[in-house]
Amino acid sequence: xxxxxxxxxxxxxxxxxxxxxxxxxxxxxxxxxxxxxxxxxxxxxxxxxxxxxxxxxxxxxxxxxxxxxxxxxxxxxxxxxxxxxxxxxxxxxxxxxxxxxxxxxxxxxxxxxxxxxxxxxxxxxxxxxxxxxxxxxxxxxxxxxxxxxxxxxxxxxxxxxxxxxxxxxxxxxxxxxxxxxxxxxxxxxxxxxxxxxxxxxxxxxxxxxxxxxxxxxxxxxxxxxxxxxxxxxxxxxxxxxxxxxxxxxxxxxxx
Amino acid sequence: xxxxxxxxxxxxxxxxxxxxxxxxxxxxxxxxxxxxxxxxxxxxxxxxxxxxxxxxxxxxxxxxxxxxxxxxxxxxxxxxxxxxxxxxxxxxxxxxxxxxxxxxxxxxxxxxxxxxxxxxxxxxxxxxxxxxxxxxxxxxxxxxxxxxxxxxxxxxxxxxxxxxxxxxxxxxxxxxxxxxxxxxxxxxxxxxxxxxxxxxxxxxxxxxxxxxxxxxxxxxxxxxxxxxxxxxxxxxxxxxxxxxxxxxxxxxxxxxxxxxxxxxxxxxxxxxxxxxxxxxxxxxxxxxxxxxxxxxxxxxxxxxxxxxxxxxxxxxxxxxxx
Numbered sequence: 001x002x003x004x005x006x007x008x009x010x011x012x013x014x015x016x017x018x019x020x021x022x023x024x025x026x027x028x029x030x031x032x033x034x035x036x037x038x039x040x041x042x043x044x045x046x047x048x049x050x051x052x053x054x055x056x057x058x059x060x061x062x063x064x065x066x067x068x069x070x071x072x073x074x075x076x077x078x079x080x081x082x083x084x085x086x087x088x089x090x091x092x093x094x095x096x097x098x099x100x101x102x103x104x105x106x107x108x109x110x111x112x113x114x115x116x117x118x119x120x121x122x123x124x125x126x127x128x129x130x131x132x133x134x135x136x137x138x139x140x141x142x143x144x145x146x147x148x149x150x151x152x153x154x155x156x157x158x159x160x161x162x163x164x165x166x167x168x169x170x171x172x173x174x175x176x177x178x179x180x181x182x183x184x185x186x187x188x189x190x191x192x193x194x195x196x197x198x199x200x201x202x203x204x205x206x207x208x209x210x211x212x213x214x215x216x217x218x219x220x221x222x223x224x225x226x227x228x229x230x231x232x233x234x235x236x237x238x239x240x241x242x243x244x245x246x247x248x249x250x251x252x253x254x255x
Numbered sequence: 256x257x258x259x260x261x262x263x264x265x266x267x268x269x270x271x272x273x274x275x276x277x278x279x280x281x282x283x284x285x286x287x288x289x290x291x292x293x294x295x296x297x298x299x300x301x302x303x304x305x306x307x308x309x310x311x312x313x314x315x316x317x318x319x320x321x322x323x324x325x326x327x328x329x330x331x332x333x334x335x336x337x338x339x340x341x342x343x344x345x346x347x348x349x350x351x352x353x354x355x356x357x358x359x360x361x362x363x364x365x366x367x368x369x370x371x372x373x374x375x376x377x378x379x380x381x382x383x384x385x386x387x388x389x390x391x392x393x394x395x396x397x398x399x400x401x402x403x404x405x406x407x408x409x410x411x412x413x414x415x416x417x418x419x420x421x422x423x424x425x426x427x428x429x430x431x432x433x434x435x436x437x438x439x440x441x442x443x444x445x446x447x448x449x450x451x452x453x454x455x456x457x458x459x460x461x462x463x464x465x466x467x468x469x470x471x472x473x474x475x476x477x478x479x480x481x482x483x484x485x486x487x488x489x490x491x492x493x494x495x496x497x498x499x500x501x502x503x504x505x506x507x508x509x510x511x512x513x514x515x516x517x518x519x520x521x522x523x524x525x526x527x528x529x530x531x532x533x534x535x536x537x538x539x540x541x542x543x544x545x546x547x548x549x550x551x552x553x554x555x556x557x558x559x560x561x562x563x564x565x566x567x568x569x570x571x572x573x574x575x576x577x
Binding site for chain 2: 013093127131137157163213234240247
């Protein structure tokens, strides 16, 4: 089975992100693998180990320290990695998906991978758009976010959460899947795995200039959500305050 | 002049309530010359479209097969309709299906995808949304001639009413090519509707301070009394006290209730990221310096295990007097 995993980096803490002169300042940020992508890498490795002859290829699109990101994927167990570089920073999910689709076509040709795994969303912008856009561009079937996966040959049994409960799906490869928390427990990597990862192939893949972004970031501002908290001395006083201010008004009706 | 297309999601043979809300929100914002169309696919109960008020045409794709069309078929049908009709703005409820479908259509048309806007696009020409765990508010401007807007709960408060009813045009869906490739839904393990926190108007959520899984019964009691749902912080979910479907915050769900009661939740930035659209926040915590009090409208310092039963009794009392 040919498995591709698309990963990215996010700041390890949102508190390191600042706005200076109307632009995002990320200089204080430390970069880590997007937590949802860890589930994708882990699942790829589990599948590879179950199906002999499979290969896991990791593709990263992070401009900051893409090499560290891909080294981590290799340390977790990916077989090879590609640092997908673009001429200018990718500006929206459409550009990111476009660059990834091009990279996958270049690597796999018309055959395309059997399975493409992506995290549900990146924790910095939380658009949750790249996986389905990528599938659309590749002409592959998309499903997600998937919280359980059982593989039986060409068929996959999947679970995804929806409004009414958990949907149990049966799907056939090839597929693009986005991964949800709970799918697996991503492995920790030790010094031995990190050393071994350095022997694995990590190449740079130059992307063409993508089409213009479909959405542009016009301005940013920091927000303070600080409110003046009114403290109640007793639970009875709190209930009275909430009632007096009309917060129980809608109860027994809709909402 | 805008030409809106509203994606109407069928649920149990009816139009999903959240989709009807989006439809009426769109009706509410029409300027003269604007037009509206709806799209719904699959079999519906007779009279299912009667809930829709206002002007426009609803395109109903009938299928020879009983099954619900796959995402790929829906994407193809919607894209074709948009091109044929010349729609400028596609509105969808931010449901599980909407979140899968919107980026697929955005890639196909292509179109600008706007999701999670705090301002009601298109009243403003940009979509303002939180990024980086709610610490930064960003303004995004769509660049395509076609926009897709995923609307969350916060934009569906509607009071629209009209005597007008949309016209319905049914058409036979043309057979797709990739039918066999689509994932088949074999079963749905249902949860009760009160557990769907992303649609809840009132949420009572518990964190590490609850101490164990059993004490969440106290939250359920208060939630039942208020007609709300129970949520949980990441640490409560990681402890195995509650399922991940109830987790609120960065690696869980974003919620938009009128009233959010945080019990034994310290208020880590990752948790608060899921609360950006909550209207009123009540915090109960034993630590007076817990960050949750910084974002709360009401607070009480104390052990949730002692405060909650008394609060529930007191709420019952005031509701009875009402």
